[in-house]
Amino acid sequence: MKVNSVLVVGGSGFVGRHLVASLAAAGIRVTVPSRRRERAKHLILLPTVDVVEADVMAPGALERLSAGMQAVYNLVGILHSRRGGRGERGSNEYGPDFARVHVELPQAVVAACRATGVQRLLHVSALGAAPNAPSEYLRSKSIGEHAVLAAEDLDVTVFRPSVIFGPGDRFLNQFARLARFFPAIAVPCPDARFQPVYVGDVARALHYALEDPQARGQAYELCGPRAYTLKQLVETVCALTGRRRLVLGLSPRLSYFQASVLEHLPGKMMTRDNYRSMQVPNTCSAAFPFHLQPQALEAVAPTYLMPSHPRERYPQLRWRARR
Numbered sequence: 181m182k183v184n185s186v187l188v189v190g191g192s193g194f195v196g197r198h199l200v201a202s203l204a205a206a207g208i209r210v211t212v213p214s215r216r217r218e219r220a221k222h223l224i225l226l227p228t229v230d231v232v233e234a235d236v237m238a239p240g241a242l243e244r245l246s247a248g249m250q251a252v253y254n255l256v257g258i259l260h261s262r263r264g265g266r267g268e269r270g271s272n273e274y275g276p277d278f279a280r281v282h283v284e285l286p287q288a289v290v291a292a293c294r295a296t297g298v299q300r301l302l303h304v305s306a307l308g309a310a311p312n313a314p315s316e317y318l319r320s321k322s323i324g325e326h327a328v329l330a331a332e333d334l335d336v337t338v339f340r341p342s343v344i345f346g347p348g349d350r351f352l353n354q355f356a357r358l359a360r361f362f363p364a365i366a367v368p369c370p371d372a373r374f375q376p377v378y379v380g381d382v383a384r385a386l387h388y389a390l391e392d393p394q395a396r397g398q399a400y401e402l403c404g405p406r407a408y409t410l411k412q413l414v415e416t417v418c419a420l421t422g423r424r425r426l427v428l429g430l431s432p433r434l435s436y437f438q439a440s441v442l443e444h445l446p447g448k449m450m451t452r453d454n455y456r457s458m459q460v461p462n463t464c465s466a467a468f469p470f471h472l473q474p475q476a477l478e479a480v481a482p483t484y485l486m487p488s489h490p491r492e493r494y495p496q497l498r499w500r501a502r503r
Contacts, residue, residue, distance in 0.1 A: 183250045183300065183390055185209045189236055189289060190255030192220035194348060195304065198383035199253065204228045206387070213245055237285065242292035251300035251390060254289045254328075256281055260448050261316060275453075278320035286324035290331045300335045300396075302389060303328045307340045307401060308460040315456035329399065337395045339386065341402040342462045345477060346379030347484040352477075354449065355417040356485050359425050365418075368438050368450060370411035370429025372458035375403035381474040388470045395470075403464035404474045410458070416477070420485045 191200045191212035203210050204226040213234040214220040220231045234241050236256075246252055261275030286303060293301050305328075309321035328336050345352050358365050382402055389395035408416070411429050418425045430438060436455055443451035468474045 183208060185211075185249050186251045186253065186390070187211045187213075187245050187249045187298075188253045188255065189213060189242075189245075189285075190257075190304075191253070192223060192231070193255060194346070194350075195344060195379055195382055195386075196255050197222060198346070198379050199255070199386050200229060201226060202383050202387045203390075211245060211249070213241070237280065237288070242288055243295050246292045246296040246298050249296070249298050251302065252289060252293055252298055253386065254286060254301070254303045256285055257304065257306065257321070258282075259317065259454065260443075260451055261320075261453070275316055275320075278316050282317075282320035282324045283327070287327045290327060290334065293331075293334055298334075300390070301328065301331070302337045302339070302386060304339050304341065304386075305399075307342045307403070307462050307464065308457070309340065313457075314459050315453045317453055317457050318460065325399075335396040337389045337397075338399040339382070339389075339402055340399060341382055342375045342377050342404070342464065344379050344382055345376045345481065349379070351376070352413070352417055352481055352485060355414050356421050359414075359418050359421055359423045362425070364426035364428060365414055366428050366430055366434075366438065367411050367414050368430050368435035369432075369455065369458040370409060372410045373407055373461040373463050374410065374413065375407040375463040376413070376477050377402050377404045378475045378477070378480050380480075381468070381472065384472055385469055388472065392470065400469040401464040401466055402468065402474075405476050407463045408477075417481070417485060420478075420482050422486075 186203060186208055188196055188200055188210055190196045192214045200210050200212060200223055207228060210229045212220055212223055212229060212231045213236050214231055215235050217231055217233040223229050224231050234245060236242055258277060258281050261277035305325040306321040309318050309325055311319060311322050313319050325338055329338060343351050385402055411427060414427050439450045439452045439455040442449045
C-alpha cells in the first residue's frame with residue numbers, strides 16, 4: 181500500500197530534517213510536531229510538510245497527531261540525562277530524562293498507534309542497546325526498543341545506527357572546533373571503536389523501509405563502510421581541516437576523570453555515562469540494509485569540515501605540503 185501521510189516525531193532534529201526532506205521530495209504529506217515551531221522553520225517551506233507546535237509528551241497529544249496518518253516515525257533520542265541510577269552494568273536504573281525520552285515516549289507512540297489505527301511504526305534505537313549494557317543511555321534505549329518490538333500487532337521496523345555524521349553534526353564538528361583552538365587534543369577512550377554512518381544514508385534507509393514489506397518486524401544496524409578508533413577519528417578530522425595537532429590518548433583512569441569534569445561544564449561535551457557507552461564497540465555485524473551503499477566518511481566530511489575562509493585554507497595547504 182502506498183503511504184501518503186506520515187507523522188515524524190523528532191522530525192526537526194539532525195536526522196529528522198534529512199528524512200523529512202526525502203519524504204517531501206517523494207510527495208508524501210509529513211507532519212512534524214515541535215514544541216517551538218520557530219525551531220523547525222527550515223522545514224516549513226518544504227512542500228507537503230506541516231509543522232505543528234505541540235508537546236508530544238502531553239496527554240493525548242500523540243493520539244491527536246497520529247489520527248489519519250498511515251505511518252509514524254520516532255526519531256527522538258538524547259545523549260545526556262540528569263543522574264538516575266549508579267550506571268553499573270546490569271542495573272535497570274537510568275536518569276529521569278532517559279526514562280522520559282527513551283522509555284516513556286516509545287511506549288506512548290505505540291499506544292497512540294494502537295488508539296488511532298496506525299499500523300506502520302518505524303523507530304530509531306542505538307547500536308549497542310542492551311538490557312545489561314554498561315551505560316544508562318544504552319540500557320534506556322534497549323527498554324524503548326523492546327517496547328516497540330513487543331508490539332506484535334503493529335508493523336514495526338527498528339534501526340540501530342552507529343554514531344551519525346554530516347553537516348551540523350555534534351561529533352566531527354566538535355573535534356574540528358577543538359583542533360581549531362588547541363595545539364593538543366586529549367582523547368578519552370582512544371581505542372573505543374566506531375563505524376560512523378552518514379546522515380543522508382540513515383535517512384535513505386529510513387525512507388526505503390517505509391513501504392518495503394520485508395522490513396516489517398525487522399531490526400537493522402546502520403554503519404558506514406569503515407570502523408575507526410576514536411583516536412583515529414580525531415586524527416582524521418585534524419588532517420581534513422589541515423591542522424597539525426598533537427593527539428594524545430588518555431588511560432582509562434584519566435578518561436573517566438576527564439568525563440567527570442566535563443559533565444559539570446556547560447554543554448556537557450562528555451559525561452561518565454558516555455564513557456561507559458564507549459566500553460561497547462559501536463560497530464556493525466551486518467552489511468548496510470536494502471542493498472544501499474553507505475558513503476565513506478572521507479568522501480563526505482571534507483565538504484563541511486574544510487575551512488571556507490581563504491585565510492583558514494592556508495593551514496590545509498601547508499598540511500598537504502608537509503610544511
